[in-house]
Amino acid sequence: MNGHPQPPVPVIIDCDTGVDDALALLFAVRHPGIDLRAITCVAGNTDVDGVVRNTLTVLEQAGAPDIPVARGxxxxxxxPARSARHVHGGDGMGDLGLPAPTRTPADVDAVTLLRREILASPRPVTLVPTAPLTNIALLLRTHPEVxxxxxxxxxxxxxxxxxNATPVAEFNVWHDPEAAAILLTAGVPITMYGLDVFRRVVVPxxxxxxxxxxxxxxxxxxxELLAHRPSAPDGDPGDSEAGGLGDAGAICTVADPAGLTTRLLPVEVALAPGPTRGQTIVDRRARPGESEIHGEDRETALVDVALDVDVSRFVKLYLSTVGR
Structure with a gap:
């Protein structure tokens, strides 16, 4: 080690700004190790125009520099789109009554902005989607050179x-399973920050x-966002304000990868109609089974799957960054 600080990681966030995407943005604009180069918006927690408005509002409230934001x-x-307003409120961001933003989105669409910022970055970009993966799938199919x-x-x-969306499928993947399947075969290293760790990072x-x-x-x-989202209603009844970091944990992982335990495992997305649609099937078997032995060929991808998280480390990291 030469003792020199590492340069900040160039990051682009693709989000559907609801409560926890907003928590992720607040962290990203304040962490010195993250160079947030662009934000792209997609329908998910609320409609895409609401997502754009919420994203610009968060940047304004945080006093963030001028970061390009594009509608996707x-x-x-x-x-069809299926929102999660029952979780995130009518405006998608907790109905906190925040003033309308004075900032305006970029004059290009999300895929164009993603391509431009990825190719223009002097160092390889870390892409952090905290939303349904529609924009990312469109990018990868239209501009694979990125x-x-x-x-x-x-x-x-x-x-x-x-x-959470179904007994076996998480909302972002369930919302657009085909897009998730395209992402998994992008040919770049992928970390899956799934519900298994997502649910655990709770701020008391x-x-x-x-x-x-x-x-x-x-x-x-x-x-306010954390208090809107009591994370464990069946947990400590005396701690009604405890709130989960949710999506923000994924961006904490970029700033502090050692807080996450991952394993490289084969993953595929169930695309058939019915109760398993949108499931991420993670193969944790020690050896192949009869399906492989009999030559059934399925499209799986090797993904760094998050299996454990250092909760107190991420909570401390988040609070020290956002409450600087």
């Missing part, structure tokens, strides 16, 4: 064990209250 796909590749300047894709999506109520009382607008917004 308004629906999945095959299916993969040459992508270091890694860290996506919030999927689940090894239990889903007393720390949330401290954020809500902070004089800084961005820090205070983080507290």
């Amino acid at each position: 796909a308004e629906r999945p590749l095959v299916e 993969t040459g300047n992508i270091e890694r894709i860290v996506f919030m999506g999927g689940a090894v064990e239990i889903g 109520g007393p720390l949330v209250r401290r954020l809500r009382a902070d004089p800084d607008a961005g820090t205070r917004l983080a507290g």
